[in-house]
Amino acid sequence: MSTHSFTYAGGTVEPGTVQHTTLAVSETFVGGDVEIPITVVNGEELGPVLFCSAAVHGDELNGVKVVHDLVDRYGPADLAGTLVCLHVVNVPAYLAQQRYLPLYDQDLNRSFPGKERSTPAHRIANAVYSGVLTHCDYGIDLHTSTRGRTTTFHVRGQVAQHDEVARLADAFGANLVLAGVGEEENSLRTASTARGTPVITVEMGEAHRFQERYIERALAGIESVMTDLGMYDGERVEREWGVVADASQKTWVRSDEGGLVELHVGVGDVVDGGDSICTVHDHFATEEHEVTAPFRGVVAGLLQNPIAQPGHPVCHLVSVDEETAETIRRTDESS
Structure with missing residues (x-):
């Protein structure tokens, strides 16, 4: 559970307040900061800390719109706990509108928890992981399919190995859950879950676009999770069918x-x-x-x-x- 004030690498956010900020995670070729935009909504009441992250792959845009709408939809008076929104995690790739980090073609989502002295991808991953993710109790990481493919709306997570991951997946309410351990090694999800912060990955649709039907379903799923965690008095998603596949x-x-x-x-x-x-x-x-x-x-x-x-x-x-x-x-x- 969170303390009343929420402290992370971006500073301290007092109860009942919202902080829109940027967090420096690297430097450009000319020495300027590479900064990721973050919003922290700290509720008026005590509760868990939930992060929602988008654009770990820079061309996966549905999640960016989901996070944008989250910070517009929920305020401190609505929440018991803290909602941490990472609008764009992979800023260099986002600016280039490509999946991987430019120039070196490194996959940020295979670089967690990262290292202080290593490749650009590992350094960014380390800054995000140690500076933000380790301060949270739960997480939802938003993705789409890669370029040239599309994916149905589904959740991925280590549901068989971790009861709290299974709880998140069930509360999110996607019909399809792809279960697994060892897949996507060094992803944001697997690294955070291994440390003790249960995380699910949400996959939805195509790269390079906003798809409203998926965005609305993801927002409903996040509200359902917050309701299950006692963070928000909202609606639970009820599934008409469900499959958990290994x-x-x-x-x-x-x-x-x-x-x-x-x-x-x-x-x-x-x-x-x-x-x-x-x-x-x-x-x-x-x-x-x-x-x-x-x-x-x-x-x-x-x-x-x-x-x-x-x-x-x-x-x-x-x-x-x-x-x-x-x-x-x-x-x-x-x-």
Whole structure:
């Protein structure tokens, strides 16, 4: 639980106040500070400290809008506890509008908890981790799919290993939860969870855009988490169906041929084993090859760039049982 005042590397925020600030995490080539924008909303009542972070990958923008709306939606009078909002974690990549740190192509989300004396990515990760994340009790890290792909709305976390991670995932209310430990080594989520700050990752949609349906669902999920934690008197998200899948229940379905891709499914769709996911056409329109589902599942991710070469992933498929498949189909028909 938080103390009444919230103290971190950016200073001290008194109860019942809001602080909009920037935190220096690195330097530019000309010696100026690289600063990440942070908002701290410290409630009038005692409660947990929850962080929400966005743009650890610089081109993943849905989360940026979610955090923007959070600081506009909740004030100190609304909260028991502290809401820490990291608007843009990877500022250099965000400015370049690319996934990784410019020049060295380093993945910030494989660099946590970071090191004081190492690569640029590790130094930024260390400044964020030690300066902000270690001062929080829980976390929600917001992401999208990488460029050229899209992903359905889902949560990732070490739900089988950590009861409080499972609590966050359940409270957030996404239908699909991808469980795992050891995946995404040195990510913000795994490093923070290992230290004792339970974190879930929210994946939603595409890079380089705001997608309102996902943004609103994420805001509802965060309110649901704050309600569960006793931070806010709000609404809990009620799921119509739910799947928690481990590594054995999911796969990337890949094309064995190169060519032009004609998709036959969308994210969130259910397919049966043997159903066509896409057709790959050659450029002369003389050959075509079907890519089929290896098992019954829900489409969690999908290629958006409509060209492929052998081995190219075209569909992220998560196994579901027949009863869940029928529930998803009924839900889709009624929506």
